[in-house]
Amino acid sequence: MLLPNGIRHLPGYLDRPTQEALVKAIRTVVAEAPLYTPVMPGTGKEMSVRMTNCGPLGWVTDKQRGYRYQQNHPVTGRPWSGIPQQLFDLWSNIAGYEKPPEACLVNFYDDDARMGLHQDRDEQDLAAPVLSISLGNTCLFRVGGLNRNDRTLSFKLSSGDIVLLGGEGRLSFHGVDRIYPATSTLLKNGGRINLTLRRVTP
Numbered sequence: 036m037l038l039p040n041g042i043r044h045l046p047g048y049l050d051r052p053t054q055e056a057l058v059k060a061i062r063t064v065v066a067e068a069p070l071y072t073p074v075m076p077g078t079g080k081e082m083s084v085r086m087t088n089c090g091p092l093g094w095v096t097d098k099q100r101g102y103r104y105q106q107n108h109p110v111t112g113r114p115w116s117g118i119p120q121q122l123f124d125l126w127s128n129i130a131g132y133e134k135p136p137e138a139c140l141v142n143f144y145d146d147d148a149r150m151g152l153h154q155d156r157d158e159q160d161l162a163a164p165v166l167s168i169s170l171g172n173t174c175l176f177r178v179g180g181l182n183r184n185d186r187t188l189s190f191k192l193s194s195g196d197i198v199l200l201g202g203e204g205r206l207s208f209h210g211v212d213r214i215y216p217a218t219s220t221l222l223k224n225g226g227r228i229n230l231t232l233r234r235v236t237p
Contacts, residue, residue, distance in 0.1 A: 036188070036190060037205035038170045038178065038204075039179075039180060039203070039204045039207055040203040040204055041164075041200065041201050041202030041204030041205060041207075042178060042198065042199065042200055042201075042204035042207060043198065043199040043201075043204040044190065044192075044196065044198055044223060045129070045196065045197040045198070045199070046193065046195075046196050047195050047196065048129075048191070048195060048196065048197045049168070049194075049195035049197070050061050050195065051195070051221075053121070053195075054170055054194060054195050054221055055089070055221070056121065056168060057109065057119070057121055057122075057168070057230075058170060058221060058222065059231075060080050060121060060122075060227070061119070061170075061230070063085055063116070063119075063230060064087065064089045064119070064141065065141070067116040068087045068088065068089065068093075068108045068111070068113070068116050069087060069108075069110070069111065070085040070086060070087050070113050070141070070143055071085060071086065071087065071108075071109070071110045072085050072086075073086055073095065073096045073097070074096065074098055075096065075098070076096060076098060076100075076102060077098065077101075078098070078201060079098035080167070080217055082150075083144075083145075083148040083149050083150075084142045084143060084144055084146065084148045084150060085142075085143045086140065086141060086142050086143070087108070087115075087141045088108075088115050088138055088139060088140055088141060089115050089116045089118050089119070089138075089139045089141065090115055090117070090118045090136065090137050090139050090232060091106065091115070091137050091138075091189055092104040092105065092106060092110070092138045092235050092236075093105060093107075093115045093138055093140070094138055094157065094233070096142050097109065097152070101137055101155045103157065104138060104157065104158075104235050110117065116151070117209075118136060118139050118232075122136070122139055122230065122232055123135060124212075125166065125168065125197070125232070126166055126232055129197065129199060129231070130163070130164050130166050130199065130201070131164070131201075131209035132162075132163050132164060132234065134160075134163065134234055135234070136166070136232040136233055136234055137233065137234055137235045137236060138229070138232070138233045138235055139219075139230055139231065139232050139233075140229075140231040140233070141228065141229075141230055142224055142228070143229070144171075144172075144174065144214050144226055144227040144228075144229065145171075145214070145225075145226050146182045146209065146214050146216040146225065146226070147160070147203075147214070148210040148211075148227075149210070149211055149212065149213065150189070150210065151176065151210050152179065152183060152207050152208045152210040152212045153208065153209070153210060154207070154208055155205075155206070155207075155231075155233065156206055156216045157234045158186075158223070158233055158234065158236075159235060159236050159237055160234050160235065160237045161205055161206065161217060163201075163233070163234035164199050164200060164201030164202075164205060164220050165199070165200040165201070165231060165232070165233055166197065166199055166204065166231070166232040166233075167194045167197065167198040167199070167200070167229060167230070167231050167232075168196075168197050168200075168229070168230040168231075168232075169192040169193065169194060169195065169197070169198075169227065169228075169229055170194055170195070170221055170222070170227065170228040170230070171194055171213075171219050171221050171222040171225070171226055171227040171228050172190070172194070172214050172215055172216060172217070172218045172219045172222075172225060172226060172227040173191050173192065173193045173194070173215040173218040173219065173227075174192050174212075174213065174214050174215065174227055174229075175189055175190075175191055175192075175211065175213045175215070176189065176191070176192045176198070176209065176210075176211055176212075176213045177189045177211070177212050178189060178204075178207055178208070178209040179207060179208040179209070180207060180208065181207060181208070182208070183208055185208065187208070189212065190194060191202060191215075193218070193219070193229075194219045194221050209210045211229075214226075214227055
């Protein structure tokens with residue numbers, strides 16, 4: 036499968052013990068910064084994923100102010116918890132970017148959740164890649180070009196897979212079309228966690 040330039044798929048990059056350790060770290064993050072249901076700008080329609088963040092900045096969205104990064108959780112008002120060291124290590128080993136990530140978006144997908152085609156373009160530093168980590172149930176991931184109507188291709192992401200969007204592919208449209216239930220035993224109650232590491236400021 037030939038992916039668009041700048042996009043790398045690293046299947047099975049994380050072994051099971053590493054995945055388990057990462058889930059444990061993310062549970063600590065969620066205990067400090069609980070998952071919540073974001074809504075779309077303008078319409079206020081709820082997204083099908085629940086989300087939180089860790090790092091000095093977190094990506095949020097609401098009806099009034101839209102997509103943005105901020106330093107505090109929109110529900111609790113508290114600062115986000117720190118990014119686990121395992122994620123800094125993955126960034127260092129894979130991203131090939133000299134500055135560390137400032138935000139890690141944590142998306143939780145239940146069996147019915149989806150993510151429409153979108154670009155990650157709310158960052159000031161678009162030279163930095165986006166590093167995406169899959170944990171839990173398999174999903175069908177779709178990626179296209181720089182325009183929403185460009186041709187897309189789809190492939191499955193399993194637990195432990197990593198995708199890097201960088202270079203020419205940094206602003207490629209991408210999304211999650213479906214979750215395949217009961218395809219992983221990593222999360223005791225099922226579902227899928229996606230961790231997206233981003234550098235926000237230059």
